[in-house]
Amino acid sequence: MIQGYPPEFFEGLRKTARRSAERVVPLVLELVSPSSVVDVGCGVGSWLAVFRERGVRTILGIDGEYVDRGRLEIPHECFRARDVTRPLDVVERFDLVVTLEVAEHLPPEAADAFVGSVTELGPVVLFSAAVPGQGGFRHLNEQWPPYWVERFEQRGFVPIDALRDELWETTEVEWWYAQNVLFFCRRDQLDRHAALKQRWLMTDRRRLSVVHPKLYTEKCRLLSELSDPRNLSLRASLRALPGQTARALRDGIRRLRGMTP
Numbered sequence: 552m553i554q555g556y557p558p559e560f561f562e563g564l565r566k567t568a569r570r571s572a573e574r575v576v577p578l579v580l581e582l583v584s585p586s587s588v589v590d591v592g593c594g595v596g597s598w599l600a601v602f603r604e605r606g607v608r609t610i611l612g613i614d615g616e617y618v619d620r621g622r623l624e625i626p627h628e629c630f631r632a633r634d635v636t637r638p639l640d641v642v643e644r645f646d647l648v649v650t651l652e653v654a655e656h657l658p659p660e661a662a663d664a665f666v667g668s669v670t671e672l673g674p675v676v677l678f679s680a681a682v683p684g685q686g687g688f689r690h691l692n693e694q695w696p697p698y699w700v701e702r703f704e705q706r707g708f709v710p711i712d713a714l715r716d717e718l719w720e721t722t723e724v725e726w727w728y729a730q731n732v733l734f735f736c737r738r739d740q741l742d743r744h745a746a747l748k749q750r751w752l753m754t755d756r757r758r759l760s761v762v763h764p765k766l767y768t769e770k771c772r773l774l775s776e777l778s779d780p781r782n783l784s785l786r787a788s789l790r791a792l793p794g795q796t797a798r799a800l801r802d803g804i805r806r807l808r809g810m811t812p
Contacts, residue, residue, distance in 0.1 A: 567725045568597035568651075569624075574723040575732070576601045578714055579677060582734070582746045585646030589613065589672050592635055592653030596625035599649075613639060636661040638668060645673040652727060654699065655681035659692045666702040674740040675747070676708065679731035685766060696733065696759040708735040712759065713750035719763070730763040 576598070586609060588602045593612030603610050603625065612625055616632045623630055633639050636657050648669050657665055669676055681693045700710045711734040718729040734747060741748040 568594065569601070571724045571728050572598045572601040574721060575714065575718065575728065576605055578717060579647070580605060580607075582713055582750070583647050583675055583744060585675075587611075587643075587645040587673075588647045588649060589641070589643075589645040590649040590651075591639070591669050591672070592650050592656075593625075593630070594618065595622045596630065598651065599629070600624040609645070611641075611643065611645070613641070635665065635668070638664065639672075641672060643672075646675065648673040648676045650676065651679045651732065652681060652687075654678075655685075655687070655690045655693050657692060662692060662694075662698075663702055666699070667706065670703065670706045670708055670735075670737075674737040675744065676703070676735040678703075678733055678735055679728060681727065682731065682760070682762065684770065685727065696731075700756075700759065703735045707737050707739065709738050709741070709751060710735055710754060710756065710759065711747055711751045712754040713747065715761075726763040726765040730761060730766065733759070 585602075585607060588599060588607050588609070589611040590596070590599050591613045593599055593614050595618065596612045599610045599612050610625060610629050612623075612630045613633050613635065614630070615634065618630070618632070620627055620630070631641070633641075635653070650669050654662065654665055669678075678699065680696075680699060681687055681690055682695055683693045685693055696710070703710065713734050714732050715729060718724045718732070721729070734750075736744060736747055736751065741751060
């Protein structure tokens, strides 16, 4: 079971998710045209609220008991509390499954089961997860896209890079969505989604692992600050960072100082 999250986590997420969803959802609808959408790890339901406003009739949000029902942006009856590290026990099936920046919050041993859960819910998945060194609150399993591709492919789903080129430079979408978002579609369902199939044929699997300039710039800025000898709180700052990010910064500082690992 994953730990709960403080109210300020969801409040910050709500603001960034809503603005990004208003830009991304219309693009998704052009490619998939779902009449039903489920969001696994929905938080307060910001993405689902935008899908609903855009005409999707059936929505369902799934997240932990820790979600404050008073903050939900979707009807309470459209939310179900589940431990997303375990089988979800949801009998309905949906045209589109959404799970954005969720998988990295789960322990590595839950990764296979999580992918199994989302692929059982529907034939098309809109997915994003943090890459190594991205950093964030309670990130436990930051991985490059091929890690997730392997797990989806084991279940008959293929990766489709259909949105990132269009989102890459827009200021309306947070960089982590622009950097990480991919579709996965069950291979035997591609012919039912002509637009997705065309994007699948155009997907360059060698370019799935990318880093957005905003993330790169921020990490360079932080590295520069931490490598400044006038910064007396270097070690304390490193200890406060997520493990993968701290290790990457330590390695970078050693290189800057001519030290060996």
